[in-house]
Amino acid sequence: MSDTDTLIIDTTARIFQELADPQAVIAAVDDSWKTALWNALEEAGLTLAWVHEDHGGAGAAISDGFDILYVAGRHAVAVPLAETLLGGWLMARGGLQVPPGPMTVAVGSRAEPLRIRGRHLHGCARGVPFPALAEHVACVADGEGGPQVVLVATESADIMPTAGMAGDGIGQMLFNGAPAIAAARAPNTLGLEDVMLMGAAVRAQQMAGALQAVLDLSVSYAQEREAFGRPIAKFQAVQQNLARLAGETAAASAVAASAADTIHHAETFDDAVFLEVAAAKIRCGEAAAEGAAIAHQAHGAMGYTDEHALHRFTLRLFQWRDDFGSESEWAAGLGAMVAANGADRLWPMVASR
Amino acid sequence: MSQPIRFDPIRLPPEAEVLRAEVRAFLAEEIAAGHFDPQTSPMQDGFDRDFSRRVGQRGWIGMTWPKRYGGQERSYLERYVVTEEFRAVSAPVRAHFTADRQSGPVLLKYASEEIKMDILPRITRGECGFCIGLSEPNSGSDLFAARAKAEKTARGFVLNGSKVWTTYAQCADYMIGLFRTSLPTDDNRRHGLTQFLIDLKSDGVAINPIGNMAGGADFNEVVFTDCFVPAAHQLGEIDGAWKQATSELAYERSGPERFLETAYILTELTRTLGPEPDRREAEGLGRLVAQLHTLRRMSVSVNGMLQAGHEPVLEGSLVKDLGTIWQQILPTKARDLAAFAETAPEERAAFDALLPHALRIAPKLTIQGGTTEILRGIIARGLGLR
Ligand SMILES: Cc1cc2nc3c(=O)[nH]c(=O)nc-3n(C[C@H](O)[C@H](O)[C@H](O)COP(=O)(O)OP(=O)(O)OC[C@H]3O[C@@H](n4cnc5c(N)ncnc54)[C@H](O)[C@@H]3O)c2cc1C
Secondary structure (H helix, E strand, O other): OOHHHHHHHHHHHHHHHHHOOHHHHHHOOOOHHHHHHHHHHHHOOOOOOOOOHHHOOOOOOHHHHHHHHHHHHHOOOOOOHHHHHHHHHHHHHOOOOOOOOOEEEOOOOOOOOOEEEOOEEEEEEEEEEOOOOOOEEEEEEEEOOEEEEEEEEHHHOEEEEEOOOOOOOEEEEEEEEEEEEEEEEOOOOOOHHHHHHHHHHHHHHHHHHHHHHHHHHHHHHHHHOEEOOEEHHHOHHHHHHHHHHHHHHHHHHHHHHHHHHHHHHOOOOOHHHHHHHHHHHHHHHHHHHHHHHHHHHHHHHHHHOOOOOHHHHHHHHHHHHHOOOOHHHHHHHHHHHHHHHOHHHHHHHHOOO | OOOOOOOOOOOOOHHHHHHHHHHHHHHHHHHHOOOOOOOOHHHOOOOOHHHHHHHHHOOOOOOOOOHHHOOOOOOHHHHHHHHHHHHHOOOOOHHHHHHHHHHHHHHHHHOOHHHHHHHHHHHHOOOOOEEEEOOEOOEOOOHHHOOOEEEEOOOEEEEEEEEEOOOOOOOOOEEEEEEEOOOOOOOOOOOOEEEEEEEOOOOOEEEEEOOOOOOOOOOEEEEEEEEEEEHHHEEOOOOEHHHHHHHHHHHHHHOHHHOOOOHHHHHHHHHHHOOOOOHHHHHHHHHHHHHHHHHHHHHHHHHHHHHOOOOOHHHHHHHHHHHHHHHHHHHHHHHHHHOOOOOOOOOOHHHHHHHHHHHHHHHHHHOOOOOHHHHHHHHHHHOOOO
């Protein structure tokens, strides 16, 4: 890891520790902590890490952005940091200037992609994160001459918000001729699949970070909590379960890091990127299920309370595994690709790097 | 906050990819020449000394060892590539694999110069096979309960007692075995065991095959009756074998053989499902490939740590735990997914022949080389729980 990497990781961690300590957040009377947190992240240049300096960003490397996301996941991020990074990455594809403030990203469906006609956006996007907190929405839309990167104001969309698994907000957005604040032709190859790939890689990093936090919480709880006259960590059944949790955490962090590294080095999103990202989203999603169950078991009733921090991580794991394609969706796509390539190309694909 | 678990996304160096192409060309030739067939070799015993000799000629046995002992001084990542390519086509590596992975490195570290010069070059030529003598009838997971004795004499040691489950003792030339040289002490129950190099052609060694439920007889009981071992064959410190075990374990735990042992079933499943599987089949296949990819990236990463001179005890154990569980469940998952496949019988003949075999060998995968529970105990220690 280089010095800049460590600096970015340390800065991110420090901001979250100071302004988003899970116990403090749970005790907070309102959401004002989110504003303070957002402002600190923005001031440090973390929210637009993936945007070049010329376009108003911090111009950090792709790998740096993924490091930020891992740390954010480890602190159960509840502000649109990941979405703003992603939005900035998308805007950069179109060479567009990026506004300050929180963004989110909207994706249409494969059957009915978002469309831009004139400078007006049309279509429906489901499962858009943070519809209430984000000021702008970035997306790829079908234009008359090819794909375009488009930015609209959140308030120009019809939103049907729901709380989402973790209460961070998620909603369906209907664009009924929403005026584009910025729009530009994107490279011809850019499409909805690219946003899904990048989004999935982003969520995989966050899940890996959250699982590490869940492991840390579980290990310390097991060392502190006593039953039958000794810390529950001394019971072999507890040890064996937490060893499995460590395995799930390790798998998630390895596969997410591998996908991030592949994207960092990729010139285009080819089959190798697809394998890496699909595998990361699938395996992290599976680890989320397995890991959350083990962690809650180790915490007993305490972990089930709204006062304990564990749910801030486990519920986000459940949200993040759904976002940008669930395990099932990615697995069906990956399986179809493997099958179409045929049995004899399976190993060469797996061993391609 | 503790250090997070990290598996750096190691990329294999260019020389490893050049090597991969050479290995694939070699394996393609071997298959074309009829020396083995990936669709049937998993069901055979995998012991083929001629094949091992040809591998040795390529310089792919002991390839990380010093040149003066017949090695190539190549990296662990290069060795990794060779190992995984061989496993991916179920090549018959049993005649040299144990020596290459485990016994050779032990000799390198603990044997006398004379023994190293004698034995290591023979291993690298594919002419000399090893087996591992740790387990005994009353000592499995608890290695420190070993009772087979080595008594000191004027010129060396005399062995008495028996080892069990010794894989390929019947065709190996040597064993590296663990024997009791003193009683355990009150404050250290691990004290008192010593490792020896044993020539299996010595007098006083009887090797009795033990059949297994998959129809093979890979493992054996090895009985020692007043078997003499020269003093020079003592490996490492007397009574101190417990100090020697840990560093080799990371190599033993993190190799591709820890998740590829039933991988042929995934290949044949893909063939059986055909180019256009239904949704359920595609989803199941996609998950298995995602899990395999994850294990491989973890395993490559651990080999990168080894290459960098670290001792990734925790990481190696994590990979082996996840990998062995995965390769054990893989045949069952494949069976579920193939349930409704409408493939022509000739297209799925290999799958139908290999699946029962994979299901029969599956139980051993989480026992050999240290059980799941023992591995998780090591992981729990790494987490600070014990
Ligand atoms: C196919 C095969 C090949 C083998 N080849 C070799 C070989 O070449 N050389 C060699 O020396 N050995 C070999 N072995 C033996 C192998 O190393 C042992 O089987 C293994 O270490 C377990 O020992 P055991 O069979 O005595 O089981 P036991 O130790 O009796 O264990 C039985 C069960 O109890 C559990 N258990 C034991 N202790 C604990 C504990 N402290 N906490 C929780 N659970 C526990 C185990 O996990 C297991 O589930 C081979 C085994 C197999 C199956």
